[in-house]
Amino acid sequence: MTELSLRLAVSVAQIAVVMGIVMLTVMILTLAERKVLGWMQDRMGPMEVGPYGILQPIADGLKLFFKEDIVPAGANKFMFSLAPILAMVPALIGFAVVPFGPSHKFEIFGISVEPFVISDINIGILYILAFTSIGAYGIILGGWASNSKYSLLGGLRSAAQVISYELNVGLAIVGVLILAGSLSLVKITEAQSGGFWHWYVFALPAPQIFAFVVYVISAVAETNRVPFDLPEAESELVAGFFTEYSGMRFAFFFIAEYANMVLVSCVAASMFLGGWNAPYPGTILEHIGLAQFSWVENIAWFTVKAYVFLFLFFWLRATLPRLRYDQLMKFGWKVMLPIALGNIVVTSIAAYVFPKG
Amino acid sequence: MQTFIGWFKTIIFYEILIGMKATMSHLLHYKPITVQYPHEKRVLPDNYRGMLALLRYDDGTEKCVGCDLCEAACPSRVIRVVSAEVPGEPTKRYAKEYYMDMTRCLFCGMCVDACPVDALGMTREFEWSVYDKRQLHLNKDQLLAIGDRSFPVREKRLELQHPNVAFFNVAFGHVPQKPN
Numbered sequence: 228m229t230e231l232s233l234r235l236a237v238s239v240a241q242i243a244v245v246m247g248i249v250m251l252t253v254m255i256l257t258l259a260e261r262k263v264l265g266w267m268q269d270r271m272g273p274m275e276v277g278p279y280g281i282l283q284p285i286a287d288g289l290k291l292f293f294k295e296d297i298v299p300a301g302a303n304k305f306m307f308s309l310a311p312i313l314a315m316v317p318a319l320i321g322f323a324v325v326p327f328g329p330s331h332k333f334e335i336f337g338i339s340v341e342p343f344v345i346s347d348i349n350i351g352i353l354y355i356l357a358f359t360s361i362g363a364y365g366i367i368l369g370g371w372a373s374n375s376k377y378s379l380l381g382g383l384r385s386a387a388q389v390i391s392y393e394l395n396v397g398l399a400i401v402g403v404l405i406l407a408g409s410l411s412l413v414k415i416t417e418a419q420s421g422g423f424w425h426w427y428v429f430a431l432p433a434p435q436i437f438a439f440v441v442y443v444i445s446a447v448a449e450t451n452r453v454p455f456d457l458p459e460a461e462s463e464l465v466a467g468f469f470t471e472y473s474g475m476r477f478a479f480f481f482i483a484e485y486a487n488m489v490l491v492s493c494v495a496a497s498m499f500l501g502g503w504n505a506p507y508p509g510t511i512l513e514h515i516g517l518a519q520f521s522w523v524e525n526i527a528w529f530t531v532k533a534y535v536f537l538f539l540f541f542w543l544r545a546t547l548p549r550l551r552y553d554q555l556m557k558f559g560w561k562v563m564l565p566i567a568l569g570n571i572v573v574t575s576i577a578a579y580v581f582p583k584g
Numbered sequence: 585m586q587t588f589i590g591w592f593k594t595i596i597f598y599e600i601l602i603g604m605k606a607t608m609s610h611l612l613h614y615k616p617i618t619v620q621y622p623h624e625k626r627v628l629p630d631n632y633r634g635m636l637a638l639l640r641y642d643d644g645t646e647k648c649v650g651c652d653l654c655e656a657a658c659p660s661r662v663i664r665v666v667s668a669e670v671p672g673e674p675t676k677r678y679a680k681e682y683y684m685d686m687t688r689c690l691f692c693g694m695c696v697d698a699c700p701v702d703a704l705g706m707t708r709e710f711e712w713s714v715y716d717k718r719q720l721h722l723n724k725d726q727l728l729a730i731g732d733r734s735f736p737v738r739e740k741r742l743e744l745q746h747p748n749v750a751f752f753n754v755a756f757g758h759v760p761q762k763p764n
Binding site: 263265266267268269270271274542543545546547 | 600607
C-alpha cells in the first residue's frame with residue numbers, strides 16, 4: 228500500500244465521520260428547533276412519531292425523499308438543479324478546517340494523523356469565509372432560476388443581506404486574528420488554552436466582547452435566521468428563494484441552512500470561546516491521571532459550546548419579530564460596521580502596546 | 585443621566601433581553617396548553633352543539649310531524665323536508681323524506697329551537713370528517729340512526745292524547761297535560 232493511498236483512505240474516513248456527525252447534528256437540530264420553539268410558546272412540538280416525537284427528523288427525511296421533484300415551467304433547469312448543490316456544498320466544506328478536539332498526532336503505518344481536524348491549513352478562517360460567500364450564489368441562483376417573482380425577491384434580499392453581514396463577520400474576527408497572529412483555527416484555539424480568562428472574549432489586553440456580539444448578530448443574519456430571515460420571510464415572500472423547490476432539492480437548501488448554523492457556531496466557539504479548551508486549566512481527566520482520555524472532555528466542551536450557540540439561535544427565533552428591510556441594512560452598515568472597525572483599531576493599539584510574550 | 589441610562593440600555597440590548605427572559609421563563613416553567621387531540625379529548629360543555637339528529641318517542645315512532653318549520657328556520661338551507669299525510673289518519677302528518685346537507689350546516693341550532701315537537705336534537709358528536717363529501721348528505725334513516733345512538737333515553741309519547749287531536753302536539757285543555 229502506497230503512502231498516498233493510505234493518506235487518502237485516512238482522509239476519506241475522517242471526512243465521512245465529520246459529515247456523518249454534521250448530518251446527525253442537522254437532524255437533531257430540526258427536531259430541537261421545533262421542540263424548543265414549542266416549549267417556549269407553551270406548546271409541545273412534534274409528539275406523534277416515536278416517543279415524544281424523537282423520530283420526527285427521520286419521518287421528515289423520508290417524506291422529503293419520496294416527494295415529487297417539480298421543476299417549474301420556464302425555469303432554467305441547469306441552474307435550478309445546480310443551486311441547491313451550490314448552497315449545500317460550501318456549508319459542509321467549511322468543516323474541513325474546524326478543530327473538534329486537541330491536536331494530538333499519532334503515527335499509523337508510518338504516516339502521522341491528526342484525528343480531530345480534517346486538514347489544518349494555515350488560512351483556515353479565510354477558507355471558511357470564502358466558501359460561505361459562495362453559498363450566497365446558491366441562494367441567488369435558486370431564486371433567479373425558479374422563474375418566480377417571490378423567489379427572485381427572496382434571492383435578491385438574501386444577496387444584499389449576506390454580502391452586508393459577511394463584511395461584519397470578517398471584520399469582527401480580525402481582532403481575534405490580530406491577537407492570535409494566525410489564520411489557522413487550530414492555532415487560534417490552541418492560543419486560548421488554560422482557562423476561560425484566556426478565551427478571546429475575555430482575554431487581556433483587548434477583550435473581544437464587542438467583536439463577539441457583532442459576530443453573533445452577523446452570524447444570525449448571515450444564516451438567514453429570525454430576526455433577519457427576510458430572504459425567506461414566510462408572511463411576505465411565501466418561502467423566499469426556495470418557494471419553487473420541492474423534494475430533495477428543498478431538503479438540500481434546508482440542510483444547507485442548518486449546516487451553516489452549525490458551522491458559524493463551531494467557528495464562534497473556536498474563535499471566541501476557546502474551542503475545545505475547558506474553561507479551567509487543563510482537563511479534569513488529566514488531573515485524575517487519565518491524560519490519554521482527556522480528548523473526550525475536550526470534545527465534550529466543544530460540543531457544549533456549539534450547542535449553546537445553536538440554542539441561542541432558537542431562543543432568538545422564539546423571541547424576536549422580523550426586522551424591516553431598511554432597519555436591517557441600517558443596522559448592518561451604520562451600527563455593526565463601525566463597532567467592528569472600532570474594535571479593530573482598539574485591538575491593534577492594545578496588541579501594539581502590550582505585545583505577546 | 586437619563587440619556588446615559590438610555591444609551592447603556594441600548595448598548596446591552598435591554599429590551600431584547602427582557603423579551604428573551606420572557607421566552608426563557610416559559611421554557612423553564614413548561615406548562616403546555618396543548619390537548620393531544622386523538623389521544624386526549626377536551627371535556628365538551630353542556631350546551632355543545634354537535635351533529636344534528638332526528639329523535640323518536642319511546643315506542644319507536646318518529647317525533648317529526650313534517651311541519652317544515654325547521655326548513656324555514658334554517659339560515660343556510662340545510663334541511664329539506666317532504667311532508668305527507670299519515671295513511672289512514674287525515675289530520676296527522678309526518679316527514680316522508682327528510683334530508684340534511686351537512687356540508688352547509690353551521691350548527692346554529694335554530695332548527696332545534698324551531699321544532700314544535702322537539703323532534704330535532706343536537707348530539708355531542710363532532711368527528712364527522714369523511715373522504716367523500718357526498719357522505720355528508722344525510723337522509724332520514726341516517727339522521728334517525730344518529731339520534732338512536734346519541735339519545736338512548738327517549739321521551740314518552742303522550743298516551744292520553746288521541747292521535748287525531750295531536751295536531752303539532754299541542755295539547756288542549758280538556759285532555760290531560762303531558763307530565764312535566
